[in-house]
């Protein structure tokens with residue numbers, strides 16, 4: 079193990095085994111010994127005694143704070159077990175660095191706070207047991223963790239809906255004695271009522287309560303649940319800040335000099351840097367060194383299209399700069415990269431599995447570069463090698479539409495006039511791009527509210543235009559040609575469907591704007607709910623309560639809803655063209671402007 083990991087492990091135990099536990103020499107866990115070779119207490123390693131695989135510290139009366147950020151520095155950790163102690167603290171977002179984690183056993187402690195969203199990214203997780211703690215708030219979406227075998231969260235104060243799982247693989251499931259609400263997922267008779275008892279708000283066939291027909295995400299209880307939510311998240315944030323400040327001080331004082339060399343030399347995937355000690359990581363260096371080698375012999379790898387403040391951005395600059403992982407989606411990862419000591423901040427999209435030739439990728443990026451619109455975020459540069467496709471944007475510090483909507487869910491103002499403006503601006507920008515790039519067959523490909531960003535003047539900008547290959551549109555066939563760039567495969571039907579998919583994506587954004595409900599993961603749930611409410615003619619129910627209270631015109635809300643419903647028509651060919659949509663929204667906006675100026 080390198081020194082940095084060792085230090086983090088020691089920090090972890092120092093926090094965990096607060097004053098009450100006497101650690102004698104036999105425990106190890108000090109800088110003069112090696113966790114693997116000297117068999118630190120509770121630590122198991124791989125066969126070569128190089129990396130820590132398991133940390134098991136069960137029933138040791140530990141009563142300190144769990145510091146996930148420290149233990150996850152041992153990024154090859156697959157088992158963390160701290161069962162039946164008195165440990166306090168929370169599971170921080172930094173758990174995402176424990177990407178090899180398969181078993182997390184934290185049952186029987188005093189842990190609290192919200193579960194981090196990043197849990198959903200631990201794709202190797204098999205056993206998850208946090209029962210008998212004080213966790214609160216919602217459980218993040220875990221549907222992507224397809225191999226999950228155990229989900230034990232009984233005896234906490236968790237609330238919200240039980241997230242979706244692949245129940246077919248699940249062997250142990252217990253959510254009893256929490257505050258879960260909404261429908262009980264279909265457990266197909268595999269688990270008994272004891273697995274979910276003690277949640278009076280749960281509803282559905284297997285419970286004593288029938289589910290109301292209306293909403294998939296319990297909008298009616300939204301107001302009443304808001305206060306506790308805010309309070310809990312306040313605690314979580316506070317806890318996190320305290321932990322981070324503590325960690326920061328420690329990192330700052332103990333930083334070893336040879337960090338970078340170690341990380342690169344060992345070839346470990348340390349590129350998922352955590353928020354507080356970014357400076358310790360170079361951006362995905364080990365992973366990329368191969369590609370930059372390769373690219374030297376092929377084409378010029380990094381093509382700078384425009385330079386924001388950095389005149390001559392080099393690939394090496396990107397590699398060397400501190401990077402922070404902002405998101406990891408189906409289509410790739412996004413890193414925030416800081417250059418020149420903070421003078422320039424970039425967002426680097428690393429596209430996953432795009433089997434397009436470098437030549438085609440280059441042609442596409444240059445074509446996109448020529449189609450400029452002030453509400454389309456231009457790329458600053460791109461990088462292409464056989465294994466890697468990167469697209470560089472300027473970092474937009476004002477957040478996304480998705481974030482704005484989340485803020486409004488939590489009580490921040492987001493008025494009807496602004497929503498209509500955003501809808502109109504985005505529609506117009508999309509109409510421009512569709513017109514401009516129709517012949518090239520390049521649609522956006524992944525239009526959603528996280529890809530609508532606000533620039534410095536708080537104008538909405540569509541980001542990541544055209545980064546998705548066509549195959550996302552249709553179920554992929556075995557034919558490898560189908561994954562290639564559409565110039566080689568100009569199936570007009572598929573191309574036209576990709577444009578229609580943008581219309582659908584835009585329709586979903588409109589739904590989010592009028593309902594105030596955020597799509598998380600799959601948009602289908604929101605679409606289904608809106609359709610069911612509209613079918614029952616309870617249309618007013620569908621609108622964001624905040625908008626109704628603000629006095630937004632229900633008539634115009636309804637018009638926007640109707641436009642949205644046309645866009646999400648299940649039959650792609652019946653969806654309108656975006657220029658028609660843009661026109662309708664603009665007319666609506668003009669009416670709105672007129673009426674408000676007469677008030």
Ligand SMILES: Nc1ncnc2c1ncn2[C@@H]1O[C@H](COP(=O)(O)OP(=O)(O)OP(=O)(O)O)[C@@H](O)[C@H]1O
Nearest residue numbers: 404405407408409410412425471472473474478528
């Ligand atoms: N240029 C940027 N500046 C600031 N934030 C950005 C930028 N681009 C994206 N983001 C934000 O970073 C987060 C992660 O982006 P990412 O593209 O990985 O997410 P996504 O769009 O949900 O996923 P995917 O595109 O893979 O489906 C999102 O919340 C997004 O709003």
